[in-house]
Amino acid sequence: MNIKNYINGEFINPINGEFIDNYNPAIGEVCGQIPNSTKEDVELAFQSAAKVFPSWSNTTLDERHKILSKIADLITKNLDKLAAAESKDNGKPLSLAKAIDIPRASSNFQFFANAITQFSSEAHESVGLNAVNFTLRQPIGVVGCISPWNLPLYLFTWKIAPAIASGNCVIAKPSEVTPMTAYLLGEICTEAGLPKGVLNIVHGLGTSTGQAIVEHKKIKAISFTGGTTTGAHIARVAAPMFKKLSLELGGKNPNIIFADCDYEKMLETTVRSSFANQGQICLCGSRIFVEEKIYEQFKKDFVQKVSQLKVGNPSEESTNIGALVSKQHLEKVKSYIDIAENEGGKILFGGKKVEVENCENGYYLQPTIVEVESNTCRLNQEEIFGPVVTLMSFKTDGGALQLANDVKYGLSATLWTNNLNRTMQFSKQLHCGIVWVNTWLMRDLRTPFGGQKESGVGREGGFEALRFFTEPKNICIKY
Numbered sequence: 312m313n314i315k316n317y318i319n320g321e322f323i324n325p326i327n328g329e330f331i332d333n334y335n336p337a338i339g340e341v342c343g344q345i346p347n348s349t350k351e352d353v354e355l356a357f358q359s360a361a362k363v364f365p366s367w368s369n370t371t372l373d374e375r376h377k378i379l380s381k382i383a384d385l386i387t388k389n390l391d392k393l394a395a396a397e398s399k400d401n402g403k404p405l406s407l408a409k410a411i412d413i414p415r416a417s418s419n420f421q422f423f424a425n426a427i428t429q430f431s432s433e434a435h436e437s438v439g440l441n442a443v444n445f446t447l448r449q450p451i452g453v454v455g456c457i458s459p460w461n462l463p464l465y466l467f468t469w470k471i472a473p474a475i476a477s478g479n480c481v482i483a484k485p486s487e488v489t490p491m492t493a494y495l496l497g498e499i500c501t502e503a504g505l506p507k508g509v510l511n512i513v514h515g516l517g518t519s520t521g522q523a524i525v526e527h528k529k530i531k532a533i534s535f536t537g538g539t540t541t542g543a544h545i546a547r548v549a550a551p552m553f554k555k556l557s558l559e560l561g562g563k564n565p566n567i568i569f570a571d572c573d574y575e576k577m578l579e580t581t582v583r584s585s586f587a588n589q590g591q592i593c594l595c596g597s598r599i600f601v602e603e604k605i606y607e608q609f610k611k612d613f614v615q616k617v618s619q620l621k622v623g624n625p626s627e628e629s630t631n632i633g634a635l636v637s638k639q640h641l642e643k644v645k646s647y648i649d650i651a652e653n654e655g656g657k658i659l660f661g662g663k664k665v666e667v668e669n670c671e672n673g674y675y676l677q678p679t680i681v682e683v684e685s686n687t688c689r690l691n692q693e694e695i696f697g698p699v700v701t702l703m704s705f706k707t708d709g710g711a712l713q714l715a716n717d718v719k720y721g722l723s724a725t726l727w728t729n730n731l732n733r734t735m736q737f738s739k740q741l742h743c744g745i746v747w748v749n750t751w752l753m754r755d756l757r758t759p760f761g762g763q764k765e766s767g768v769g770r771e772g773g774f775e776a777l778r779f780f781t782e783p784k785n786i787c788i789k790y
């Protein structure tokens with residue numbers, strides 16, 4: 312697929328005429344090209360967004376609701392095409408793209424189509440002073456949305472939908488590694504009647520195109536999901552310009568398993584929370600801590616279940632684990648297996664590249680389980696973002712809590728127990744933004760989503776996202 316920028320409702324080539332190769336990770340071959348956009352393309356996108364902002368920000372909520380709902384419907388109508396593109400671009404199983412990624416992209420639009428009609432601001436009566444205050448929530452203007460490659464359309468739309476629902480115009484950049492579904496979204500937006508320039512999609516590298524969005528003086532807010540190092544860099548550039556920032560960054564999430572849990576449900580979910588999407592979800596539970604009295608049993612059962620997962624061609628229905636997103640990423644993840652061995656970790660399962668029939672040059676890795684002795688090892692402290700989990704046992708609640716919190720990240724945690732008191736103690740004391748108890752990645756789009764510590768700042772989801780994409784302005788009327 313040869314991709315173009317979507318600016319002012321038109322598909323156009325980058326001004327410099329330069330393109331970069333896009334790879335299909337399942338076969339390790341070039342499958343198309345994407346624009347290598349520069350700051351001139353970002354400026355063009357900005358001009359088109361700024362031009363339409365006065366009218367878009369005045370569009371009635373009913374009209375916005377209708378357009379966003381239409382986009383949601385068209386995503387659903389194009390499920391097969393979008394899922395095929397997502398799987399080809401990312402390497403994820405086609406079945407996963409069909410069941411999760413694309414339906415969620417549609418839900419993102421439908422959710423914010425509805426949410427904007429329910430969003431309200433506050434009023435404060437200054438009793439005894441004959442004054443009343445009310446707060447306007449006004450769209451910011453032109454905003455930037457920068458998304459990663461792991462859940463391409465899912466996360467791209469998670470940012471764009473609230474931004475445009477609340478009356479902003481957007482310059483969005485998908486990851487250069489997975490541009491296809493963002494490109495297809497442009498066609499859908501046009502068909503849905505989204506006015507020209509409300510959404511502009513500029514493709515290219517993070518260090519040039521992404522950087523130009525962050526550096527642009529008149530783009531007043533940036534919503535970013537990606538690696539912590541990139542997030543820190545963006546914050547350094549944007550903070551002196553006083554931009555609003557929402558940063559959803561990496562994770563090294565604990566999965567804490569107590570002997571009193573529902574064992575079968577825990578086991579099945581732990582396989583998913585470890586290896587779904589090849590372990591490339593910031594919420595995956597990559598550090599598994601198991602209460603000592605069930606540790607050996609868990610180890611045996613977990614290894615047995617994981618050994619049944621099929622690593623294979625993403626387009627085959629029977630595939631559980633597809634290809635990693637890129638050759639560089641495969642090498643990065645694989646390097647942690649060497650680190651594990653050097654650190655004295657014991658590989659209980661996996662650790663090797665997989666050669667898949669008819670996909671010999673694809674980027675496949677076995678799901679890998681490493682038993683570690685200390686939470687201070689690099690495997691337990693650094694985000695790997697691939698199909699690699701570690702196992703460790705613990706003896707006491709206090710010990711488990713300390714292991715869970717002793718890490719620089721603070722995105723999510725999963726807790727398996729049927730003890731209510733323990734559930735509440737852990738929920739209050741875990742240093743993270745999201746806690747799942749006896750479940751994983753159960754999403755309600757109204758809830759605040761985001762992390763603490765080096766997992767980011769700000770919250771997405773529900774009214775939090777609409778608050779991020781609006782400026783409150785208080786009006787005080789004396790009578």
Ligand SMILES: NC(=O)C1=CN([C@@H]2O[C@H](COP(=O)(O)OP(=O)(O)OC[C@H]3O[C@@H](n4cnc5c(N)ncnc54)[C@H](O)[C@@H]3O)[C@@H](O)[C@H]2O)C=CC1
Pocket residue numbers: 457458459460461484485486487515516517518520521522523525536537538539541542544545559560561562592593640643694695696
């Ligand atoms: N959601 C998450 O938590 C994610 C975490 N990661 C982590 O980050 C590591 C690196 O992966 P990358 O693909 O390099 O992620 P990244 O953080 O560099 O990329 C995410 C997005 O940011 C853009 N970007 C990169 N540099 C930028 C800059 N200077 N200014 C503006 N935008 C910029 C990229 O083009 C992409 O659209 C992964 O190995 C993984 O550990 C990666 C993707 C998602």
Ligand SMILES: O=C(O)/C=C/C=C(\O)C(=O)O
Pocket residue numbers: 459461462466469536537559591592593594754760
């Ligand atoms: O909103 C969700 O359901 C999931 C979000 C996942 C990420 O932000 C990620 O993996 O980067």
